[in-house]
Amino acid sequence: MQLKSSTAIAAYAVILLQLINWTTARRGFGPGEQDWNYVEVRKGAHLFYWLHYTTANVSSFYERPLAIWFKGGYASTGSGYFEYVGPIDIEGQPRASNWMQHMNVLFIDNPVGTGFSYVESFGEFAKNDTQNALDMVTLMAHFLRSHPEFQRVPLHIISESYGGKMSPEFALELYRAQQRGEVQCQLKSVVVGNPFTSPVDNVLAYAPFLLQHGIIDHDAYSKISRAAAKFEHWVKFGNAKEAVQQYSKIDEMIEEIAGNIYFHNIQRRAHVDNVFTYGVNQTVGDFVVNNVTKTLNLTHMPRWEARNVTALIELTPGMFKPSVNFVTRLLDETPIRMVVYSGTMDLIAPTPGTVNWIDQMQWGSKKSYVDATRRPFLVDGFLEGYEKQGGNFSMFWVLRAGHLVHQDNPAAMAYILREITNYG
Ligand SMILES: *[C@@H]1O[C@H](CO)[C@@H](O)[C@H](O)[C@H]1NC(C)=O
Ligand SMILES: *[C@@H]1O[C@H](CO)[C@@H](O)[C@H](O)[C@H]1NC(C)=O
Ligand SMILES: *[C@@H]1O[C@H](CO)[C@@H](O)[C@H](O)[C@H]1NC(C)=O
Numbered sequence: 464m465q466l467k468s469s470t471a472i473a474a475y476a477v478i479l480l481q482l483i484n485w486t487t488a489r490r491g492f493g494p495g496e497q498d499w500n501y502v503e504v505r506k507g508a509h510l511f512y513w514l515h516y517t518t519a520n521v522s523s524f525y526e527r528p529l530a531i532w533f534k535g536g537y538a539s540t541g542s543g544y545f546e547y548v549g550p551i552d553i554e555g556q557p558r559a560s561n562w563m564q565h566m567n568v569l570f571i572d573n574p575v576g577t578g579f580s581y582v583e584s585f586g587e588f589a590k591n592d593t594q595n596a597l598d599m600v601t602l603m604a605h606f607l608r609s610h611p612e613f614q615r616v617p618l619h620i621i622s623e624s625y626g627g628k629m630s631p632e633f634a635l636e637l638y639r640a641q642q643r644g645e646v647q648c649q650l651k652s653v654v655v656g657n658p659f660t661s662p663v664d665n666v667l668a669y670a671p672f673l674l675q676h677g678i679i680d681h682d683a684y685s686k687i688s689r690a691a692a693k694f695e696h697w698v699k700f701g702n703a704k705e706a707v708q709q710y711s712k713i714d715e716m717i718e719e720i721a722g723n724i725y726f727h728n729i730q731r732r733a734h735v736d737n738v739f740t741y742g743v744n745q746t747v748g749d750f751v752v753n754n755v756t757k758t759l760n761l762t763h764m765p766r767w768e769a770r771n772v773t774a775l776i777e778l779t780p781g782m783f784k785p786s787v788n789f790v791t792r793l794l795d796e797t798p799i800r801m802v803v804y805s806g807t808m809d810l811i812a813p814t815p816g817t818v819n820w821i822d823q824m825q826w827g828s829k830k831s832y833v834d835a836t837r838r839p840f841l842v843d844g845f846l847e848g849y850e851k852q853g854g855n856f857s858m859f860w861v862l863r864a865g866h867l868v869h870q871d872n873p874a875a876m877a878y879i880l881r882e883i884t885n886y887g
C-alpha cells in the first residue's frame with residue numbers, strides 16, 4: 464500500500480487502532496467494552512476472567528489503571544459484578560456508582576470451581592492458597608500476553624473478605640514472576656477490604672465488638688469469648704476440622720443470642736423473616752445461567768455457582784491460617800503498597816480484629832505508619848471515615864459500612880479507589 468501524505472498515514476493508523484481495539488475488546492453483557500476467556504492454568508483446571516474496560520471519557524483505555532477484583536472463594540463475575548461493583552444489576556438497572564467509571568476492572572472467578580471456572584476432575588481443585596496464587600499468576604501471564612497494552616498500565620489487586628487472605632500471597636508470587644521475567648506488569652498496590660488476613664483475630668474480636676455495640680450482655684460475652692478461645696486453640700494446634708466446627712458453632716451461638724442479626728452489617732434493619740444468604744443468592748445464580756452464559760457464549764457451562772462447596776472444602780486445612788506473613792514480606796521485600804480498608808459495622812471481619820493484627824505486625828518501616836497522623840476523610844463535605852498512611856501501609860476506616868463497603872458506602876469506596884490508584 465502506498466501512503467501519500469501524513470494525513471493518510473494518520474487515517475491508516477486510526478483504522479489500524481480501531482482494528483486492534485476490535486480484536487481485543489468485545490461487546491459482552493451490559494454496558495462498555497469487554498473481553499473474557501478461559502486459561503487452562505494446570506492440566507484440567509480452567510480459570511475464567513472477564514475484563515471490563517473503563518467507561519470513563521478517555522482517548523485510550525490505557526490511561527486508566529487496571530484493577531483485578533475478587534472476593535475469595537466466591538465467583539467474582541456474579542457476586543461482585545452484578546451485586547455491587549459493576550455498572551448494572553441483575554434487572555439491567557444502571558448502578559450510579561460503579562468501578563468501571565474510574566478504571567479497567569478484571570474479574571477472575573477463583574479458586575477453580577467457582578463461577579465459570581471449572582476443573583475436569585476433582586483432583587484439580589486447588590488444595591491451598593499457594594496453589595490458587597500460582598494459578599492466578601499463570602492466568603495473569605496469559606492475560607498480559609494477550610493484552611500487552613496492560614503490561615505498562617498500573618496494576619492494583621483489590622479484594623475483600625477471604626480474598627484479603629489470598630491476595631497478599633498472590634501479589635508476592637506475581638511480583639516474583641515479574642522479577643524472573645515471566646510476567647510483564649506494573650503492580651502498584653494490594654488492597655484488602657474487611658479481610659480474613661488473620662481469622663483468629665477476627666473471631667477473638669466478636670465478643671468485645673458485640674458487647675460494645677450493645678448487642679450482647681456480659682453473660683453472652685463470656686460464653687462467646689470462651690468459644691472463641693477454643694477456636695484459637697484448634698487453629699494454633701492445626702486441627703482444621705475442629706476449627707471449622709467451632710467456627711460454625713460460634714456463628715450459630717451469635718445468631719441465637721443476637722436474634723436475626725445481619726453479620727455483614729450489624730446496623731442493617733433485619734426483619735424476622737429475612738433469610739440472609741451472604742453472597743450465595745439463587746436469584747443471581749439463575750440470572751447468570753439464563754442471561755449471561757448465552758451472551759458470553761459459555762453454553763458449555765450449564766451451571767454457575769457463586770461458591771463451590773467442594774472447592775472450598777479442599778481449602779479447609781489452611782482456611783484459618785493467617786496470611787499476615789505475606790503482608791510483611793510484601794512490605795519488606797517489594798515496593799508494593801499495602802492497603803487495608805474496613806467497614807466498621809461488619810461482624811464477619813470486625814474492625815477491632817483487623818486493627819489488632821496490624822498493631823502486632825512488624826515491618827521495616829512500621830514506625831512511619833505508627834507516627835503518621837490519623838485524619839478524617841470527607842466526601843462532598845460529609846465525614847465518611849478516617850485514614851492513616853505511612854511506611855507503604857495505609858488503613859481506611861469506613862463509616863456506615865459493613866463487610867461489603869462498596870455496597871454500603873459507595874462514596875467512601877470511590878474516595879479510597881482514587882487515593883490508592885490516583886486515576887484520572
Ligand atoms: C470527553 O472528553 C473530551 C475531551 O476532553 C470532551 O471534548 C468531550 O466533551 C467529553 N465528552 C463527554 C461526554 O464528557
Ligand atoms: C434476562 O432474561 C430474561 C428472560 O429472557 C429477560 O426477561 C430479562 O430482561 C433479562 N435481563 C437482563 C438484565 O438482561
Ligand atoms: C464444583 O465444581 C465441580 C468442577 O467444576 C463440579 O463438578 C461440581 O458440580 C461443582 N459443585 C459442587 C457442589 O461440587
Ligand SMILES: *[C@@H]1O[C@H](CO)[C@@H](O)[C@H](O)[C@H]1NC(C)=O
Binds near residue numbers: 589590591593
Ligand atoms: C499446596 O498444594 C499443592 C498441591 O496442590 C502442594 O504441592 C503444595 O505442597 C501445597 N503447599 C503448601 C504450602 O501447603
Ligand SMILES: *[C@@H]1O[C@H](CO)[C@@H](O)[C@H](O)[C@H]1NC(C)=O
Binds near residue numbers: 738739745746
Ligand atoms: C437476591 O438478589 C436479589 C437481586 O439483587 C434480591 O432482590 C434478593 O433480595 C436477594 N435474595 C436474598 C435472599 O438475599
Ligand SMILES: *[C@@H]1O[C@H](CO)[C@@H](O)[C@H](O)[C@H]1NC(C)=O
Binds near residue numbers: 763
Ligand atoms: C461459541 O463457542 C463455541 C465453542 O464452545 C464455538 O464453537 C462457537 O464458534 C462460539 N460462537 C461464537 C458466536 O463465538
Ligand SMILES: *[C@@H]1O[C@H](CO)[C@@H](O)[C@H](O)[C@H]1NC(C)=O
Binds near residue numbers: 795827
Ligand atoms: C515504598 O514504595 C516505594 C514505591 O512505591 C518504594 O520506592 C519504597 O522503597 C518503598 N519503601 C519501603 C520502605 O519499602
